[in-house]
Amino acid sequence: MITPAFELTQDPDFLTIVIKVPYARASEFDVYFEGEDFKFYAKPYFLRLTLPGKVVEDGREKASYDTDKGTFTICLAKEIPGQYFEGLDMLTSLLAPKKSRSAKPLVEEIAASAELYEEEEDDFDWEIEQTPYQESAENTLPLQYRYGFGNLRSGVFQRLQDELSDVVDIKDPDQTPVGERRRKRLAAEAAKFQPDHYLADFFEDEAIQHLLKYKPWWVDAHKKVIALQGASQQEHGTLVFSEEEREQLRKFTNKSYLLDKRSRHRVYLGLIDILLAYCYEIRVNEGDKNVESSWNVRKLSATLCWLESFTSIHDVLVSFGRRVLCYPLYRHFGLVTRALSDTVMILQIGKAAVLKCLLDIHKIFMESDPAYILNDLFITDYCIWIQKTKSKKLAALSESLQKTTLAKSHIGLELEELEAAAVLVQEEESALKAAGTVSKQQLPSSESETSNSEESSSTSSSETEGSDSDERESSTSEDGKxxxxxxxxxxxxxxxxxxxxxxxxxxxxxxxxxxxxxxxxxxxxxxxxxxxxxxxxxxxxxxxxxxxxxxxxxxxxxxxxxxxxxxxxxxxxxxxxxxxxxxxxxxxxxxxxxxxxxxxxxxxx
Structure with missing residues (x-):
């Protein structure tokens, strides 16, 4: 069966579902809906949705088929008129089957027939060789540390070491604990930091000031959200996903993530880290993609590059600030603060904006070899997980991020001392130039004195040469011929x-x-x-x-x-x-x- 492309819209009383089924027979289709369940079948297409709200069959439902476009349009009445269905753009979440409400265990043993047990007993070899029991040592199996989305993955680098060595900076993460990863990351950043590069961008910042004035797509979307804060929830759907983005969402396989409180906290912090790196990439390239886009996103995010697990928002900001000042082409603290404000805007818009950013990152990594592996470790899971996240969680996260402050002294690279020393050197150079200008103004009088002394010395030398020539002439005259x-x-x-x-x-x-x-x-x-x-x-x-x-x-x-x-x-x-x-x-x-x-x-x- 083929899952068709579909789109959901709503008004206060109806939910409209548009399904694209080209080359299907309009006379042979079935539609079933009850409560939150919706099913559609038109050979070879099959669609099953779990709706965010309940619909009823009261005679007001209707359906139509457009032969030119090959689309079915089905309108269903809401059970509660005026109810707002949240998350109609989260297509992966809509495709998920309805959760089971029974207390049946997730894993159960299927009993075999008695005949099989009897056959196994007849075939059992009682003369099998036995060995004495030996208690295994604790370190027999190597301890593997976890990473990836929610720290749910391990052993990936042992199987894909050649592919992942060019993607992440950490070596052998399966055997490296989180604390050791952080220490190695900080040491690598300290060794990479170049004061000359930072000071050059600090004083000669014309190009950077131009980048700071750039307005990405979320700026206008944020203004609309702020303007509609007092309006109804139905008017908040200002973002529209493109057909390419919808296709990405349909290809994702729905998953359920068993995360404890600490793991969920780290997932949210990792999301901030990834969004910060993405905002920097969009700003410095002014919305265009290039061959360095994949490198920028993964290099500036310690979550992607070092498999870091953060414990606070402040640690995330410090890590991002250090990496911006150490690795990319433009290393300016203003870009750090601007990326922070951009991330706050995206979170305030809602999970639709966050999902659009994650889908763009997913596309960037898919077009870059071998960065696509990061999609399997992080981005795909984030795209699926964010669709089920409550908007209140993202609003609270944006408030916490907005309250967190980041100063140059927090970075730990002595930025303020470097700037003060550079300013002092500039003042000294200006003083020397001023002194040189004054000396040049006094130079004509000294030049005249020098020229006079040169004339007097030339005169004396000519007289000496003249006397020498006279003596030579007299000596030759005495000799005769x-x-x-x-x-x-x-x-x-x-x-x-x-x-x-x-x-x-x-x-x-x-x-x-x-x-x-x-x-x-x-x-x-x-x-x-x-x-x-x-x-x-x-x-x-x-x-x-x-x-x-x-x-x-x-x-x-x-x-x-x-x-x-x-x-x-x-x-x-x-x-x-x-x-x-x-x-x-x-x-x-x-x-x-x-x-x-x-x-x-x-x-x-």
């Missing part, structure tokens, strides 16, 4: 060169300013043969070509100074006879022509 090689070297001398010790070329002891007279004196003192002189002239031309590059001159100057230091450090080598000095000059000039210049200068000195 200057050959072409000396003229080329004199032109290269004007380039801004520095040696390896940072000295200017004018201060170096080895220079390229060599006159003919000095060359002759140095050659005579060493008694070098004529062939060597010709070879040295060729090497000198090579040195001149190398000196045309500034980098080459600087390198040559460094080599000259190193060779001078070597010559000074080895004075015994110059105490040899004339032939020995000649050989030294010949070898050194072939290796490096600049070494010859250095050695001749030393001999001249």
């Amino acid at each position: 200057i050959n072409s090689l000396q003229g080329t070297l004199q032109e290269e001398r004007t380039a801004p060169l520095t040696d390896c010790n940072g000295l200017r070329p004018g201060t170096n002891t080895s220079t390229f300013e060599v006159s003919d007279e000095k060359s002759k004196l140095s050659l005579q003192s060493t008694s070098v043969p004529g062939k060597l002189i010709e070879e040295l002239e060729k090497q000198m031309h090579t040195a001149i070509r190398l000196s045309e590059q500034p980098e080459g001159l600087a390198t040559a100057s460094c080599v000259l100074q190193e060779q001078e230091e070597n010559l000074v450090s080895e004075p015994d080598r110059f105490s040899k006879d004339t032939a020995g000095r000649g050989n030294f000059l010949e070898v050194s000039s072939k290796a490096n022509p600049l070494l010859f210049l250095c050695s001749t200068n030393e001999d001249d000195d």
Whole structure:
């Protein structure tokens, strides 16, 4: 049999049931109703409802069939005119069978026939091997801790460890008690908290302020409920479920939950935790869904992510606040308080609004792999359970939530201290910027003084260079004639060169300013043969070509100074006879022509 789609509406005197049965024969259908029971059959469709109020058969009932839409419309008279039937949108609850009123036990033994007992006795082996009785230890069976909706599940993670490892943060929850889960959760949140991220969202909050102004769908619904507080209950049905949501409700299998007082209390607290995470997700994405929606809901809810069991509303708010400031993209305390006010609105609207939120969460998890497992652990049971919850319970829960306060000091992450320190740093930076602005205003006068000192220093340096050039000109005039090689070297001398010790070329002891007279004196003192002189002239031309590059001159100057230091450090080598000095000059000039210049200068000195 197929359960058809259906919808219930009411007015003060009648209850209307619309049943969609396409391709059914209108001439072959049966309707039965009495008190709270309603049954409809039109092959292959079958519908059985347990109504929230009683209806009667008094001749005013009527039915019609729309062939174009394929729908049956049945109107039934209420037993008590003007009575309001609550929960007509809770389709899963309406599909539940009527509760048994008998005292018959839920589990009973079905007796077998005497023949079966006799056959069992005949087949029994009396010679079966026996073993002595041993009392089993208490820890033979591993102790498994419970979790899920109302803490009714256990052993799930042992069977689905691979799938659930990416959904929840707690490892091995079957062997982890509730207190240990809480300690591990707090440690993980403290390690994840990033002060820089929090302060960035605290000071640069333009995007967050935009999100805080967003109005989700429950804001308008809450305004309507507040406006209709003095009206009759029949006018409070402001929320309408979509066809997709109705289809979700029809697919749920009705269940009964045996919960004690403590378990019911924890179920309500878990509902608050899940709604807070859902309100944050809707606000930061402005009502749109994305690939991060599933992650946001389950990560911000400690009930879903750590299988937490809360004992007070304040603990729920503290946990949600810590997780908002540690994990998502926007980590602002204003989003925590706004999610709190949104949850209060949803609870004040009623269980229809709560059910719409739970159905949306169920859809988000169904479209996310492997988060759909959380539907089996929590959300599906919440969707079924909330339909049977009394509206007075949710109203009392909203009042308690509204009275509970949450401050930054309750979070336990030193938020106020961080903000005070950041404000102090900002004030110091502002003071430094102000001082820098004043110094920049005084800068022109100091720049003028600096420029004057630079001009005076440049003038003195030019005078010094002028006196040096005069002295060089006088020394060259005394020598007489200057050959072409000396003229080329004199032109290269004007380039801004520095040696390896940072000295200017004018201060170096080895220079390229060599006159003919000095060359002759140095050659005579060493008694070098004529062939060597010709070879040295060729090497000198090579040195001149190398000196045309500034980098080459600087390198040559460094080599000259190193060779001078070597010559000074080895004075015994110059105490040899004339032939020995000649050989030294010949070898050194072939290796490096600049070494010859250095050695001749030393001999001249």
